[in-house]
Amino acid sequence: MMAIWNKTWLLLLLTTVFLMEPTASAHTGIGSGGDVIAAYLEETRALFVESLQRFQLSSMKIQENICDGQGLEAALKRDCATFLRQVAGAMSGLHSGPGRVPFELSKDPVTVTGPGGSQYRVAAKTLTGPDGSVTFDYGLILRRSPKLLMALVAHETSHKVEFRHGSIDDPRLYIEDDAPVLAFPTGRALLDAAGLAIANFAEHTGIIGQKFSVRDKFYCEIRQNGGIGFYQSGDDVREFSPSDDKPYDAFRTGIGPDRKLQIGVSQGNSCLSLNVMLHESTGCQPNGNSASRFVDLKIYRLFRRAADGTVREPELLRGRKIDRWNPACEDDQTAREQPMSIEAENIVFTCTYKGMVAAAYTYAEKMERLAGDICPGS
DSSP states (O other), X not given: OOOOOBOOOOOOOOOOOSSOOOOOOOOSSEETTEEHHHHHHHHHHHHHHHHHHHHHHSOHHHXXXXXTTSOOOHHHHHHHHHHHHHHHHHHHHHTSSTXXXXXXXXXXXXXXXXXXXXXXXXXXXXXXXXXXXXXXXXXXXXXXXXXXXXXXXXXXXXXXXXXXXXXXXXXXXXXXXXXXXXXXXXXXXXXXXXXXXXXXXXXXXXXXXXXXXXXXXEEEEXXXXXXXXXXXXXXXXXXXXXXXXXXXXXXXXXXXXXXXXXXXXXXXXXXXXXXXXXXXXXXXXXXXXXXGOEEEEEEEEEEOOOTTSOOOOOEEEEEEEEETOOGGGOOSXXXXXXXXXXEETTEEEEEEEEEEEEEEEOHHHHTSOSSOOSSTTO
C-alpha cells in the first residue's frame, strides 16, 4: 500500500510612462525553464483575469462598493467603481489568447521622464493604448505581495483600455497618469485606487493569499521485484534561503516525510520512504558554483509507533548523490526529465522532475496535508 500527500490605504508606486524604452530580460532566479518572478507575473495575470470575471458576475452592491476601504470620498469611490464596471471586460480580454499583452522583465532600473525632464525610477511602464508590452523593474517587484503585484498589473492594464471620461456623449479615451479623470485630480490617482480595489477584491474572495510560492512537480514510479509498477505524482513547495541581493537563488525542494510530497511503500509495522532533495545555491546560473548544485536520494525505513508509545529511529537503507546537477535548473525538457533512481530491498524508486509553477494563494490553506502518513503513528 502506498500513499502520497501534497503538504487601508496603501501607497502604490505604480507610475507609468507612454513611450517605451528598450529593456533587457532579467536572468536571476532561473529554474526549470523560467524565471521565478516571471512565473509570479504570469500567475498574477491569470488570477487578475479570474478576479475581473468574478467581479463582473458579482452583485450590484459588491460592484458599487468595490472601492471602499481606501479612505476615498464618496464621489471618488463612485467614480472608481464606475471605471471598473465599464472596463473590466476589456481588461480581461487584453490578457487572454495569443494576442495578450506581453510582459517584459528588466534587469536594469526602469525609468521615466518626469516634469522638467528629470528621470525617476518606477515599478513598471507601458504605452498608453492597446499596443506594446508592459515592462517591469525586476528589482522593484521581486518582493511584492500578490495583492500589490496584482494592483500594479491592474494599473498598467488600465492604460490600455478606452474609458469615457465624462458624460455619455463624451468620446472614449485612454487614461494618462497626469491628466484629471472624473472627480480624480489625476489618472494616476484613479488607476491606483482601481488597481488596489480589484486586488483587495481578489484577496477577500480567496483568489490570492498573503504570499507567493513556487511548486515543483514530480512524477514517480515504484517497482517491486521487477514486477508491475505503481505511479504517483505530486508537488512540493520550494524552500528558499533568501538573501537581500539574491532572494531566489538558493533553494531546496523534493520528496520526503518532512516535505509537502511523500511517497513510500507500507510493509507491516514499517515502511520504506523515499527522500529526494534538489539543492541549488546559485540561481541555476550556468557559471555558478556547481559543486553546491546536487540531488540527494535516500531510502529510509520508518517504523510505526509501538504500543508503549516509543518509536524506533529511522533506518537509512540506501543513499545516492548526483553531483553538479539539478533538474530544476534545466531549460530543456528532455534534460529536465532525466530519471532519478534508487533501489533498496528489491524496490526501485524512479522519479522525474516535471517543472515548476507559481502560486499566489492563501498559504495556510494550501499547505494542509491531503492524506495521512504512509506510516500512521510514526
